[in-house]
Amino acid sequence: MNILSELKRRFRDALTPLAEDPGDLLDLIRPVQDARFGDYQANCAMPLGKRLSRSPRDVAGEIVERLDVFDLCHRPEIAGPGFINLRLKDEWIAAELARRVGEQRLGIAPADRARTYIVDYSSPNVAKAMHVGHIRSTVIGDALARTLRFLGHRVITDNHLGDWGTQFGMIIYGYKHFCDSAAYGREPVAELGRLYKQVHQLVDYYETRGRLPDLEQQIVERQAALDGQRALAAGDDKQLRTKAEKAVRKLESQLQEARDELTAAGRKLEAIDSSPMLAARAAQHPAIAQSVLQETAKLHAGDAENLALWHEFVPHCRRDIQRIYDRLDIRFDYEYGESFYHDQLADVVQQFRQRGLAVDSDGAVCVFLDGFATPMIVQKRDGAYLYATTDLATIAYRIKTWNPDAILYVVDHRQSEHFEKLFAAARRWGCEHVELQHISFGTVMGEDGKPYKTRSGDTVGLEGLLDEAVAKAYGVVSANDDAKPGGAELSEEDRRHIAHVVGHAAIKYADLSQNRTSDYVFSFDKMVALEGNTATYMQYSYARTQSIFAKGKVDLDTLRGSATALAVEHSAERALALKLLQFAEALQDATIDYRPSQLTSYLFELAKCFSDFYHQCPVLTADSPAQRTSRLLLCDLTGRTIRQGLDLLGIHVVDKM
Ligand code: ARG
Secondary structure, eight states: OOHHHHHHHHHHHHHTTTOSOTHHHHTTEEEOSSGGGOSEEEOTHHHHHHHHTSOHHHHHHHHHHHOOOTTTBOOOEEETTTEEEEOBOHHHHHHHHHHHHTOTTTTOOOOSSOOEEEEEOOOOBTTSOOBTHHHHHHHHHHHHHHHHHHTTOEEEEEOOOBOSSHHHHHHHHHHHHHOOHHHHHHOHHHHHHHHHHHHHHHHHHHHHHHHHHHHHHHHHHHHHHHHHHHHHHTSSOHHHHHHHHHHHHHHHHHHHHHHHHHHHHHHHHHHHHTOHHHHHHHHHOTTHHHHHHHHHHHHHTTOHHHHHHHHHHHHHHHHHHHHHHHHHTOOOSBOOOGGGGGGGHHHHHHHHHHTTSOEEETTEEEEOOTTOSSOEEEEOTTSOBOHHHHHHHHHHHHHHHHOOSEEEEEEEGGGHHHHHHHHHHHHHTTOTTSEEEEEEEOOEEOTTSSBOBOTTSOBOBHHHHHHHHHHHHHHHHHHHHHTOTTOOOOOHHHHHHHHHHHHHHHHHHHHHTSOTTSOEEOOHHHHTOSSSSSHHHHHHHHHHHHHHHHHTTOOHHHHHHTGGGOOOOSHHHHHHHHHHHTHHHHHHHHHHTTOHHHHHHHHHHHHHHHHHHHHHSOSTTOSSHHHHHHHHHHHHHHHHHHHHHHHHTTOOOOSOO
16 A cells, blocks of 8 residues: 555545545645654645645644544644644554555555556667776666556666767778788677767767867957956946856857867867877868768668678677676567668658648758747658657657557767657657657766766776776675674675675765766775665665574574564654555655656665664564564564665665675
């Protein structure tokens, strides 16, 4: 049972005579953090009082009179201006929790109305190695898919791999011109990665060179404007002066921006110019950008040579990515990459045209959408289709194939505009009935407050990151083991296994525990710490429950057979028991706005309640056999809830640490 939903149901009945549609009033019923005020609080009497022009305390009194909650709560108390405080009865908590002991799903009922969700996540561009930027989409998407599935929804996961874009034009071009065949023979993925990087660098070189005159011009113009405003700011007219001072500040910062950009551009060019090999390559391939586009276009047009190369490269690239998914225990139902939709794109454009949703503009086919400054281009002047065209085809395919209620796109915030336009276009195309959601997330930052990069400024590879997390975890696990009062307990093999589980978990949890829309700072030391809101702490709490059973030689089947012994007497027992009952609420919170951090927060609170309980309530040495059984049952439910919660986040547990 979800207590909050149950209370809302009871309040709805009580409020109906007073308010026509009590929906928004019900949102004002919430769990209370401070147990002195009860367990739940309803703040609906204040707005309702205002609406009815009556004293809120009176209204609160009337609500309480009508409220039928006596089976689960003590008599509600009215406090302050009209808060209604609810305290659950200890016997009710104990009885309700006792029922969970024998329940596989820990009292989580499947959703009343099961929906079909498609979760589009991870979706890397396969021509390059996965890097730190891919963590978020991969773990957030996986956690959402697992959670929705557990709640009884039909979930289809689809990895929308970028396997058809310009990156392939780049590696095809690189392969044709710069390939080291011996290296390719030995380690194809590494060599393809090198080729991609090099071609990218050369394309960037010319692009940057092309931008220089504009940048320089911009600096001159901004400088001139700044001089003008400075003169005004030194003038006599006070009004003009204040205005000019403001303009000066703005222009100064704009000028600095342009100068920084110029410096960055200079550095990029310098990197090539100062390397004889790269400088020679740049000189020999002045039209590399156009050539890359041509290679891409040839691939898309079915050119035999490029298609054969593509077929050769893709499996290599995918194998590399798969290795990471295996380590992270990530599985997809489908991996229809962009290439899968290639032959459906012409039809999409045709449909948009025929229905008057797209028009030719400047040679390109464009969809003009209300509220956007620029149109969504679905076909370029040279005939090429775009990322957006593929996404439209993908929506059509998904609707036709799976008839979803919702499609979730777990993609970073820089693509917000793409998705806003995509969804607007899709709605006009006839997809209003499907919930299209961009599950946006922020950037992974380094401790210097800038996007997380290696010292040399490269993006950080995901594989190395996982290795390092495991190494750190090994250090923490070993230190903890060495410090045990009776001496170390773990074998070397145990330590390695635990470090593997803990290290991968740390990376996932550090990400999931952040509010997904904000940026977060990546810190190995924090994420593997044994204290705080970390996977390690949660895994440690779980292991602690298991070690109690091991130490007390507890037979779990027998224990679970005595569920009726469960009682809550001590305040720490009560707090833990109530927290356990709130698992359903946490899952609901995590899915309302698709935020796994709601679940990690819950688990952290649960682990803290367990820690308080553990320190205040002896379990194996309890006062009586009945109390011992009751406390063991609390340990069992805690362990199972943590394990289940972590499992929904894609995180494993270990029995000892
Ligand atoms: N491959 C894209 C990228 O790396 C992300 C794809 C997200 N999914 C989608 N349907 N557009 O930026």
